[in-house]
Amino acid sequence: MSLYRDAGIVLRTHKLGEADRIITLLTRERGVVRAAARGIRKTTSRFGARLEPFMHVDLQMGEGKSLDFITQVVTINAFARDLGADYGAYTVGCAMLETAERLVADTAEPSVPQFTLLVGALRALTERREDPGLILDSFQLRSLAIAGYAPSFEACARCGVEGPHTFFQVAAGGMLCDRCRSAGATAPSPATVQLLGSLLAGDWPTARSSDDRARREASGIVAAYLSWHLERGLRSLAHVDRYS
Template sequence: MHLKTQGIVIKRMNFGEADRILTILTESQGKIKAIAKGSRKILAKLGGSLEPFCLVDFIFHEGKSFYIVTSAVVIKHFEKIHTDIDKTSKAFYIGELLDKFIEVGQKHPEVFHLFAKYLENLENADDKILIPVFSAKILEALGFKPVTSECLHCRNKLVPEQNFWDDIEGGVICQKCHDKFGHGKEISNDVIKILRLVFSSEFSLGSKININDKYKNQTAAVLESYIEGIIERELKSKKFMKDICS
C-alpha cells in the first residue's frame, strides 16, 4: 500500500547506522511516524527534503510499524526559517506544540493547513503576535478554545474590573468568583480583549491592528501557560526560543 500526501517534518532523529525516524504532520493522515532508510547515504537523492519545516510531497510505503519514505519532493523550503535562528526557534516551538497535542493517527487537515500558513507567515514577515495568533487557531481547531467573553464559572458578562485567568478550566473568571473559589491569576482587560481578537475567526494577520509589544508579550505568556497546563509540562523549545529571541 502506498500513501501519497503533503507533509511537514516536525521532528527528526537518527536511528541505527544510517536510518532516520521522522515525525511528520501530513495533510491526509495527521501525525505519522516514518522511517527514511539509509537516508544519510541517499541524502543526495532526497536532498533537503527530510529537513524539518519544509512543505513536501511525500510518497510512503506502509510498513508494519512505520511508514517508509519512498519519495520526497520539496514544494516550499522556507529559506529564512532554516537560516535565521530566531525564526528556526519559533518554528520548533509550534512544531513541538503540535507534536504534544496530536496523537499519531489523529487526522487534522485544518491543523496541517494552519501550520503551513504559519510557516509561510514566519518566513515572510515576523511579528510577536504570530505565535499567539497561531497557537490560538491551533487550540481552537483541537477543541481547546478558552472562555473569554463571560466568566467561566457564573457565566456573567465580564466587566472591566480586575479579572483572572484560569489555566485549568481555560478562560477568564470574574472578581466575585475569584473571591469565592480562589482560582486564577490576575489578567489585564487589554489582554482579555486581545485574546478575544486572536480567537475570533475574522481576525487575520493582514488586518493592520496596532497592539503594543507589551500586550503581545503578555498575551503570549497567558497562552503559553494555558498550553502547558493542558499538556502538563513545559515545552522544551520555549526556553530555546526565549534565549534566542530575547
C-alpha cells in the same frame, strides 16, 4: 506492498542505524506519522534536504509492520531554507512544530484543520507578515481551539455571563466573572485581554497595535494555558526570544 500519498510538514528527525533516519511528520490525512527514510544520510541520497524540519512536502509512503517508509518526496514549500537564516523566526518555528506534534499525536483522528493552520503559520513566519511572537501566540491559541480547548476571553468561562471580566484562570478555561472567581486567578490588564482575543480570532490590526507590556503578559498566559492542557511545558519555548 501498500503505497499511499499524502502531504506533510516535517516535525523532527532522528538517526536510525548507520544510513537511515526516522522522519516524524504532521500529514494532512493521517495526522502524525513516523516513517523511515532509507539511505538519507548517504551523500548520494536523492532525498537530501527535502526531509529536514519545516519542509512542506508531498510524499509517497509504504506501509510497514512497525514503521512506514518513504519512497518519493517532492518539495511544496521550502520553509526550512527561509527560517534557517533568522534565529528568532527559527526558534518560534520550532515551538510551532512541537505544539502541533503534541496536540495531534494524542488524538485518535488526524486533523486537517491543524495541518492547514501549521502550513499557514509557517508561511506567515517565513514571509515576515507579523511579529514572530504574535504569530506563535496566535498559532498556539488557535491550535488549542481546534483541539477543543478554546479559552474564553469575553464570556465567563464558568457561568457564561458576558464580559468584560477582570480575572483569568488557566484551569477554568479563561476569564471569570466576580462571582466565579476562585483561588489562583490572575488579573491581566484589559489591553492584554484584548490582545489575547484578537490573536484567537485572527484580528491582526488589533494585535498589531498592542504594546510590548501586553504582548509579554499575553505570551505568559498562552504558555501557561498550553502547558496546562499538554500536562507539561514545551522544551522549545525556552529558546524563544520574548519581548524585552
